[in-house]
Amino acid sequence: MPKRVDHEERRTQIAEALVRVAGRRGLHAVGMRDVAAEAGVSLRLVQYYFQTKEKLLFYGLQHLTDRFSARVGARLSAVGPDPGPRATIEAILLASLPTDEESRTFHLLYSSYSILSVTDDALAAQPFIDKPDAAEDALTGLIRQAQEAGLADPDADARTEAISLLAMTATMGTSILVGQRQPESAIAVLHHHLDRIFTPGRRHAPKGPPTAAPAAKARVYP
Amino acid sequence: MPKRVDHEERRTQIAEALVRVAGRRGLHAVGMRDVAAEAGVSLRLVQYYFQTKEKLLFYGLQHLTDRFSARVGARLSAVGPDPGPRATIEAILLASLPTDEESRTFHLLYSSYSILSVTDDALAAQPFIDKPDAAEDALTGLIRQAQEAGLADPDADARTEAISLLAMTATMGTSILVGQRQPESAIAVLHHHLDRIFTPGRRHAPKGPPTAAPAAKARVYP
DNA sequence: ATTTTTATGGTACGTTCGTATTACGAAGAA
DNA sequence: TTCTTCGTAATACGAACGTACCATAAAAAT
Numbered sequence: 001m002p003k004r005v006d007h008e009e010r011r012t013q014i015a016e017a018l019v020r021v022a023g024r025r026g027l028h029a030v031g032m033r034d035v036a037a038e039a040g041v042s043l044r045l046v047q048y049y050f051q052t053k054e055k056l057l058f059y060g061l062q063h064l065t066d067r068f069s070a071r072v073g074a075r076l077s078a079v080g081p082d083p084g085p086r087a088t089i090e091a092i093l094l095a096s097l098p099t100d101e102e103s104r105t106f107h108l109l110y111s112s113y114s115i116l117s118v119t120d121d122a123l124a125a126q127p128f129i130d131k132p133d134a135a136e137d138a139l140t141g142l143i144r145q146a147q148e149a150g151l152a153d154p155d156a157d158a159r160t161e162a163i164s165l166l167a168m169t170a171t172m173g174t175s176i177l178v179g180q181r182q183p184e185s186a187i188a189v190l191h192h193h194l195d196r197i198f199t200p201g202r203r204h205a206p207k208g209p210p211t212a213a214p215a216a217k218a219r220v221y222p
Numbered sequence: 223m224p225k226r227v228d229h230e231e232r233r234t235q236i237a238e239a240l241v242r243v244a245g246r247r248g249l250h251a252v253g254m255r256d257v258a259a260e261a262g263v264s265l266r267l268v269q270y271y272f273q274t275k276e277k278l279l280f281y282g283l284q285h286l287t288d289r290f291s292a293r294v295g296a297r298l299s300a301v302g303p304d305p306g307p308r309a310t311i312e313a314i315l316l317a318s319l320p321t322d323e324e325s326r327t328f329h330l331l332y333s334s335y336s337i338l339s340v341t342d343d344a345l346a347a348q349p350f351i352d353k354p355d356a357a358e359d360a361l362t363g364l365i366r367q368a369q370e371a372g373l374a375d376p377d378a379d380a381r382t383e384a385i386s387l388l389a390m391t392a393t394m395g396t397s398i399l400v401g402q403r404q405p406e407s408a409i410a411v412l413h414h415h416l417d418r419i420f421t422p423g424r425r426h427a428p429k430g431p432p433t434a435a436p437a438a439k440a441r442v443y444p
Numbered sequence: 445a446t447t448t449t450t451a452t453g454g455t456a457c458g459t460t461c462g463t464a465t466t467a468c469g470a471a472g473a474a
Numbered sequence: 475t476t477c478t479t480c481g482t483a484a485t486a487c488g489a490a491c492g493t494a495c496c497a498t499a500a501a502a503a504t
Contacts, residue, residue, distance in 0.1 A: 004501075005451070026341035028250045031491060042453055043492095053492065111337050118330055118399050119248035129402055160414050167393035167411075168386055175389075177340050180351055189389075192382050226471075227481070253461060264483055265462095275462060 011049050014039045015063040018056060023105030027112040032056070058126055061113050065128055068106050071095060085146035086198045089139055093169045093190055098176050099183045107173045136162050146198060154201040161197050168193070233271050236261045237285040240278060245327030249334040254278070280348055283335050287350055290328050293317060307368035308420045311361055315391045315412055320398050321405045329395045358384050368420060376423040383419050390415070 017039030022030045032053055036043045050056035075095045079087050098104040117123040139162035146152035172186035239261035244252045254275055258265045272278035297317045301309050320326040339345040361384035368374035390411060397403035 003451070024341070026338065028338070029341070032493090033491080044453060044455095045451085047493075048451075051493095108337070108340055111333075114396065114400055115330070115333050115337055116248065116250070119246070119251070124400070129400060132397070132402060157414065160411055163394075163407075163411055164386075164390055164415065167397075168389040170393040170396075171389035172385075174336065174392075175354070178336055178346070178351060180354060185385075189382055189385055192379065193386065225481070254463090255461080266483055266485095267481080269463075270481075273463090 014046055015060045018060040022109055027109055064109055085142040089142050096169050097173050097183055097186055107177055135166055150200055152198045156197055236268055237282045240282040241286055244331055249331055283350055286331055287353055307364040311364050318391050319395050319405055319408055329399055357388055372422055374420045378419055
């Protein structure tokens with residue numbers, strides 16, 4: 001037989017073509033022929049490696065989330081070894097904002113899949129619903145950790161704040177996507193809440209004199 | 223000629239059929255034939271009143287936002303005459319959560335249109351982007367109003383809080399839609415933030431003793 | 445060397461979609 | 475009345491889509 005090719009590799013190649021063309025024209029507008037052309041293969045090949053369009057879409061979603069997880073991981077290790085809870089959370093949130101081509105594509109397609117899953121049972125059964133739950137748990141743990149270290153307001157409800165941060169990030173990401181908001185504006189809002197949460201409570205009184213209001217960091221809504 | 227029918231009325235009837243079928247099967251899945259069947263008219267009629275599918279979709283979006291605005295208005299007058307800023311904001315936010323069939327459909331379709339507008343220029347040009355801006359302005363004004371009346375934290379940044387509340391509501395609405403979160407959970411988070419914002423500041427000292435170190439409302443993380 | 449797999453190409457089939465065409469009865473206008 | 479115009483219907487058309495089918499060269503397996 002010919003070359004004895006690596007199926008998984010080929011599938012990845014095709015899935016990336018799917019992601020590219022879907023990011024450009026919208027998930028609803030991609031056909032198997034588009035994917036084939038983008039990947040530089042014949043339509044038959046796409047059928048060969050994914051028997052059906054549905055399977056292709058599922059695989060594409062999986063690939064998308066995998067890439068995104070890797071990206072967040074890279075951002076995390078980029079902030080230096082053993083970053084504090086706040087830096088970690090900030091890295092996660094900022095990585096989720098559509099600020100460059102890859103994150104823009106991710107945000108667009110993940111949103112598309114989510115909306116699609118509302119009316120598509122097969123997609124809803126796909127295990128990409130637990131990703132948000134995992135993020136929520138992670139942030140909750142980080143906030144609790146900061147509270148125990150005296151770095152965050154001990155009176156804050158960690159889970160509520162985690163939900164809030166993720167929720168704000170998601171919507172503002174969409175706003176950026178549709179051109180309604182600038183990334184800087186979204187970042188300012190997130191910083192505002194991080195500042196609010198990561199303020200040592202009175203019980204753990206840190207060091208500085210409890211005097212005059214320290215200069216407000218940033219925000220400024222244009 | 224026959225009956226001399228009201229075109230606007232017919233268009234509304236058809237648009238409502240569109241909204242119903244799109245809410246059931248997803249916006250991407252509706253065809254002109256589906257809309258015609260749902261409205262109980264022939265395909266030709268849908269073509270007659272809307273020449274093209276694009277125009278039908280635009281009209282449907284317009285109708286959707288109009289209905290939603292009316293619904294929010296109804297909720298507002300339902301909370302009694304001259305409600306306070308907080309009650310007003312709460313009514314707006316809670317009306318936006320997909321808790322019944324109508325709000326569920328609205329949330330699903332509005333999200334679908336938004337995502338579509340990212341890759342569809344004609345849809346992006348449609349004036350439904352300013353709706354969120356209007357809501358943001360309204361909430362900002364209400365918070366400022368509450369601050370001046372001594373009902374809200376005077377140190378809070380009204381616009382930032384308005385953006386945050388709307389952003390959280392939107393994402394949590396989607397979470398409810400996909401079955402990831404219960405409405406009660408979303409409402410609890412919103413209440414938490416409303417409680418935080420609508421807390422009379424110390425400057426307007428309501429009643430309690432002016433004791434312990436005033437909470438540094440902010441920033442500069444250590 | 446022959447036979448069986450495997451990867452790939454080309455193309456045809458059946459369906460569905462948006463749109464266009466044609467037709468016709470009924471109501472105002474002349 | 476006659477003519478025009480409006481609302482409604484049925485159906486046809488061309489394109490695009492997902493999928494199925496047939497073919498073939500090349501590497502293993504026998």
